[in-house]
Structure formats: structure tokens, C-alpha cells
Amino acid sequence: MTKIAMKTPIVEMDGDEMTRVLWAWVKDKLITPYVDLKTEYYDLGLKHRDDTDDQVTLDAAEANRRLGVGVKCATITPNQDRVKEYTLKQQWKSPNGTIRAALDGTVFRKPILVPNITPSVASWKKPIIVGRHAYGDVYKNAEIAVPGPGTGELVFTGADGTVKRVLIQEFKGPGILQGIHNTEQSIRSFAKSCFTYALDEKVDMWFATKDTISKIYDQTFKLLFEDEFAKGYREKFKAAGIEYFYTLIDDVVARVMKGEGGMLWACKNYDGDVMSDMVASAFGSLAMMTSVLVSPDGVFEYEAAHGTVQKHYYKHLKGEKTSSNSMALIFAWTGAMRKRGELDHLPALMAFADRLEKASLDTIAGGVMTGDLARLATPPAKQVVGSEEFLDAIAERLRG
Numbered sequence: 567m568t569k570i571a572m573k574t575p576i577v578e579m580d581g582d583e584m585t586r587v588l589w590a591w592v593k594d595k596l597i598t599p600y601v602d603l604k605t606e607y608y609d610l611g612l613k614h615r616d617d618t619d620d621q622v623t624l625d626a627a628e629a630n631r632r633l634g635v636g637v638k639c640a641t642i643t644p645n646q647d648r649v650k651e652y653t654l655k656q657q658w659k660s661p662n663g664t665i666r667a668a669l670d671g672t673v674f675r676k677p678i679l680v681p682n683i684t685p686s687v688a689s690w691k692k693p694i695i696v697g698r699h700a701y702g703d704v705y706k707n708a709e710i711a712v713p714g715p716g717t718g719e720l721v722f723t724g725a726d727g728t729v730k731r732v733l734i735q736e737f738k739g740p741g742i743l744q745g746i747h748n749t750e751q752s753i754r755s756f757a758k759s760c761f762t763y764a765l766d767e768k769v770d771m772w773f774a775t776k777d778t779i780s781k782i783y784d785q786t787f788k789l790l791f792e793d794e795f796a797k798g799y800r801e802k803f804k805a806a807g808i809e810y811f812y813t814l815i816d817d818v819v820a821r822v823m824k825g826e827g828g829m830l831w832a833c834k835n836y837d838g839d840v841m842s843d844m845v846a847s848a849f850g851s852l853a854m855m856t857s858v859l860v861s862p863d864g865v866f867e868y869e870a871a872h873g874t875v876q877k878h879y880y881k882h883l884k885g886e887k888t889s890s891n892s893m894a895l896i897f898a899w900t901g902a903m904r905k906r907g908e909l910d911h912l913p914a915l916m917a918f919a920d921r922l923e924k925a926s927l928d929t930i931a932g933g934v935m936t937g938d939l940a941r942l943a944t945p946p947a948k949q950v951v952g953s954e955e956f957l958d959a960i961a962e963r964l965r966g
């Protein structure tokens with residue numbers, strides 16, 4: 567059988583622990599038998615990040631920018647325990663944070679739906695993709711514990727020395743004060759990444775703030791989104807048959823809970839923090855959540871939303887059987903292959919991505935699944951399988 571040819575390599579970022587084990591199996595069992603896989607490989611495993619003083623992460627991000635499409639395995643973000651466990655030179659930064667900063671990107675999380683896992687919200691029939699603005703607001707705040715009576719003010723001193731001053735509160739006793747900010751550049755980048763991804767997925771996009779209350783801060787988000795939409799996306803949305811819908815945050819929450827899903831929900835930083843966890847848990851398992859980093863100029867990096875599944879890895883090292891679910895990792899690879907196929911005009915590669923996704927979904931729909939899903943499935947699983955057996959079951963369907 568001739569394998570499917572590729573043109574441009576996918577940037578492959580290997581990772582840590584159980585997901586590193588699954589990564590190799592996914593490639594060996596499900597991809598390389600069918601695709602003449604071309605990748606530019608970067609080992610983001612913690613040991614190699616330490617050996618290269620984290621230069622490998624920067625190189626991988628640069629390669630992703632240059633080649634346009636990457637796929638990333640889960641990686642350890644070291645804490646003090648990991649510094650000891652791996653005798654690290656220092657507590658390296660989160661690779662995801664480094665790559666996100668290098669690409670100026672936004673992360674979108676999308677659940678994988680299967681018929682035998684029912685979302686907790688009965689009306690949800692299609693995936694809800696959540697995009698979170700990962701800059702500023704309360705996450706980069708300045709706070710003061712007000713000790714007693716006094717004046718709280720907001721002061722801006724321009725580079726030319728001009729001062730703007732606004733009264734926040736005349737305190738009669740103790741209280742609290744908080745200053746937050748955002749930048750026009752970051753909000754515009756966020757808007758562009760969201761519009762780009764909605765077009766890519768061909769889904770409507772919803773965005774909400776509290777602009778009726780926050781007449782400058784939140785209103786600015788609303789106006790900058792409108793401006794970017796009018797400048798670069800209105801016509802493209804029309805041609806794709808999708809809509810951009812703006813409303814208030816409380817209204818959007820009510821609509822999401824009553825709707826059937828099937829949209830991209832663009833969220834301000836705090837809203838995205840809270841809502842992405844609500845949406846993820848209502849759709850079932852973390853192992854069924856994919857994640858895509860999209861830059862404002864259309865660079866894509868695909869990964870699973872979950873971590874390295876550390877506990878399973880320690881069991882695996884002891885030779886014990888594990889039941890790790892590789893669905894999100896498989897969908898990271900299919901996402902990258904489909905995008906590469908689209909950019910390089912390779913319909914066979916895109917069709918293979920569809921076929922691999924279908925084989926994976928059919929395996930679960932047919933009742934064969936890992937332990938995390940078996941706990942949630944109705945009707946109950948026919949066969950609860952281990953990490954490798956699950957991939958073998960998908961491989962068998964692919965062959966069949």
C-alpha cells in the first residue's frame with residue numbers, strides 16, 4: 567500500500583510521562599502505517615528542556631511560526647517537587663506559556679462528543695468551543711488593602727507628563743482597592759484569533775462583556791471586536807454562512823445553558839477561566855477535550871487539554887496496566903494533519919484525518935473505552951480496556 571504523501575512538515579513537540587508513551591503509540595499504530603509522516607521534531611521532554619536551558623521550547627515556537635502548523639504533547643510545568651525529581655538547573659517556565667507568548671496566540675478548547683457520554687446539560691448537542699483571552703484584567707492586577715479612612719484614586723501619568731486622575735472611593739473605614747488593565751494590541755490580537763478560528767471551524771462566534779456597567783473598560787473590548795470584525799472578517803463570515811453575535815455576559819450565560827451548543831464562545835480572561843471549566847466538566851472527561859492555540863495571523867498549534875497523566879505513568883513504569891484515554895492526543899494529530907492538508911492542498915491527508923477520527927469515535931460508540939469514560943457511559947461499556955489495547959482497537963477498525 568502506498569502511503570499518503572505530505573509536503574510541508576508538521577512541527578512535532580514531544581512531551582512527558584504517560585502522554586509521551588501514548589504519543590509514540592499513536593504515531594506507530596495509527597498514523598505511520600498510512601501516512602509518510604513528515605515532521606520537524608522538537609523534544610520538549612523536561613530533561614531535554616533542562617539540557618538546552620529551555621532553548622528547545624523557543625526553537626519549537628519559532629518553527630511553529632515558520633511552518634504554520636504544530637502538534638504538541640503534554641509537558642510538565644515544573645514545581646519545586648519536579649526540580650528535585652529531575653534535578654533541574656532551575657524551575658523552567660510553562661512551555662505552553664512560552665509558546666503562547668511567542669505566537670501571541672489564544673487557546674481554544676473543544677470537547678469531543680460521543681453518543682454514549684451524555685453532557686450534564688440536556689440541551690447540549692454540539693461542541694461548545696471556549697476561547698479565553700489570556701492577558702491582563704484581574705490576572706495582572708495591583709491591589710491595596712485600605713487600612714482606614716482616606717481617598718482611593720486611579721491615576722495615569724502619560725509619557726509626556728500629563729496626569730489623568732479619577733476618584734474611586736472616599737473610604738470612611740477599612741476596605742480594598744484593585745487596579746487592572748489591558749492593552750489595545752492584546753485585545754485586537756485576541757479578537758483576530760477568535761474570528762480566525764470561528765472561520766476555520768465554520769461556527770458562529772459569540773462574545774460578551776458587561777459594557778452597560780463598565781462603560782470604558784468593557785466597552786473598549788466591544789468596540790475593538792466590532793472594529794476588527796468590520797475591517798477583516800465581515801465578508802468572510804458572510805461567505806462562510808456564519809455570524810458574529812455580541813451580547814451581555816449574563817445574557818450569553820442564559821443562552822448557552824438553553825442552547826444546543828455548536829458555537830465559539832469568546833471570553834474575557836476571568837469569564838474564560840470560570841466558564842471553560844464549567845463547559846469541560848459538563849461535557850464529561852478532561853481526556854475528551856482538545857485544545858488549539860491560534861495566532862492572530864493564522865498559525866495553529868494542536869494539543870490535548872489534559873496534562874501528562876502522572877499517576878498512570880508511575881504505574882506504567884512499575885509494569886502495571888494503565889487505562890489512559892488517548893482521544894484528545896489523537897485529535898491533536900488529526901487536527902494538525904487536516905490543517906496541513908488544507909494548506910498544502912492534500913485531500914488524501916485531510917480524508918485520512920477524518921477516517922482516523924471516525925475510527926476512534928466508532929470504537930467508543932461501539933462500547934470499547936478506557937476507565938475514565940466507562941464511569942460515565944450510558945449504556946455501560948462493553949469492554950473497559952487499557953491504554954495500549956484502546957489504540958489497538960482503533961487500529962483494527964482503521965484496517966477494517
Ligand SMILES: NC(=O)c1ccc[n+]([C@@H]2O[C@H](COP(=O)([O-])OP(=O)(O)OC[C@H]3O[C@@H](n4cnc5c(N)ncnc54)[C@H](O)[C@@H]3O)[C@@H](O)[C@H]2O)c1
Nearest residue numbers: 640641642643852853871872873874875876890891892938
Ligand atoms: N498542556 C499541558 O502540557 C499540561 C496541562 C496540564 C497539566 N500539565 C502537567 O501535567 C502534569 C500532571 O498534572 P495534573 O495531574 O494536574 O493533570 P492531568 O491532566 O495529567 O491529570 C488530571 C486528572 O485527570 C486524569 N486524566 C487526565 N488525562 C487523562 C487521560 N488522557 N486519560 C485518563 N485520565 C486522565 C488524571 O488521571 C488525573 O486524575 C503536571 O506536571 C502539569 O504541569 C501539562
